[in-house]
Amino acid sequence: MNKINSIRKDWSLIETLIAEDRKILDIGCGDGGLMEQLENNRNAITHGIELNRDLAANAIARGFNVVHGNAELDLSQYSNNSFDYVILSQTLQAMMKPKDILSELLRIGSKAIVSFPNFGHWKIRLQLLMSGKMPVTESLPYTWYDTPNIHFFTIKDFLNLCNEMNIVIEKSIGLTSKGKQFDISESVTGVNFFTHEAIFLLSYKNFEPIKIKSSKKVFAKNSVIAN
């Protein structure tokens, strides 16, 4: 599975998680490929944010609402719950503070979609075990000294973090390296071993917005998580 195919596969799976007519923020939207797909197939209203200047310019030139900026610095400008879905595709492992980003996703969006390569895949484990060197694979094709991927984690790590942050996993899709698709939550044994890439649909646990009424507007705040 080469890089482009892997992204396309990722996108089509993300699409299956998204309902019609929703408002979507795509973080690291590139030249707007996924936004285009979701506008066409899901009638979505899309916004994007992209760090790379040329990709951002391409996306704008193709007519998408895209802000050239850095997700780690610029997400604070979006209001609470201003999107139905916030998407972070194949980028969490490249973030300086993945935990902060994760909580930002669920502040801005009612739901978040996160996809990432699983560092617990058997090929990676085997490489490290056998060669004693940092693994280089198709989905993580960089050497350790020039990789943009600075936070490696496995599905197990991710599930633990979600649990710690009171994040609910609404849906989860796993892909084997052969492209075989399965439901992570229903496959109990060996998931962390065989999942090559994972896609999660996330929301907050027992989310109940407190509504503060003022004369002009109703503000929703997601500060309380009832257990």
Add this chain to the structure above:
Amino acid sequence: MKTKFTTDTKLESEIAYFENINLKLESGDTIDSFKLAFKTYGKLNTDKTNAILVCHALTGDQYVAGNNPITGREGWWSRMVGPNKPIDTNKFFVICSNVLGGCAGSTGPKELQNGSDVAYGGNFPSVTIKDMVKAQSLLIEGLNIEKLFSVIGGSMGAMQALQWAIDFPDKILNIIHIAGALKHSAQNIAFHEVGRQAIMSDPIWRNGKYFENNEVPERGLSVARMIAHITYLSENAMHRKFGRKLQSRDIISFGFDADFQVESYLRYQGKSFVERFDANSYLYLTRAMDYFDHDETFRKNIEFSHNPNNHLKYLIVSFTSDWLFPTIESKIIVNQLNSLSREVSFLEIDTDKGHDSFLLEEPQLDDVIKGFLTKNFAKIDE
């Protein structure tokens, strides 16, 4: 209101007259009657959905494309506006008017006061960006155009575009805001003040009445232009263009001639500016920019406007080397719009050409303007 239109053959411009209209200005003054000189390019379609207003910068005029009869050169944005250009006049009807207070045919300090044969000079009332936009809205109304597809401008033109979004959101669909800001910064006011002082300390200026003797405060105005011109460039661009190269000589003169190319260039810029621009107009328009300030009010104006503005789309562009209207100023606008969930696109273009980049060869600027207009126009055309 009935607007009268004529064509001025010498200016090669259309003139719109607004008589007994008592235009109330932000300062509290009123102008009974005024005129705006404007040019149009392309054709208005039958549904009148393809009109674009281009707003000029401080020293611009209505000659956005084609020939400028005042300078004998090409229009100031002819690389952007025209058939098959990014703002395509095969597709769009482009309007560009000289601002209120300008000196290319619109009512301003250079023009005669109503019902007299004396020019306004220093008696012209103070005008603001808001006043300019109000006058433009009357022109658009006079042209029987209900809704502009887009308002586009750089620098002072960006200020006008933003003002349109605040004051007349119901009359526009999108704005393209290039190298602008919510406010004119202290540093920018400071540079303008130096320019104005240069003009006003020229003995020929005589409280703005230089025209009575058919004179022009050339020295003051050219110095003002030289200062301003430095702020439109960047250190890197100046170094690339001139370095320390000498002008028409092999060794330095140990005197105060224009030894360096950069000096000679600035002197030329000053001299040619004097031939086309009115000194009083320069005072009034720089002041209008200084007074521009939506720093505290923009977000509230957009959020709580009685005029629906949810439909507006924004394209905001800045340049890395623009130190007059730096990227951070554009990002403030973008952040505020995003916090209100508005449809905004933003790009910072990497260039060393400084504030003037929007007038120069910047392929990425062409691409985003063309794409933004084309895609959004296709949406309303569906």
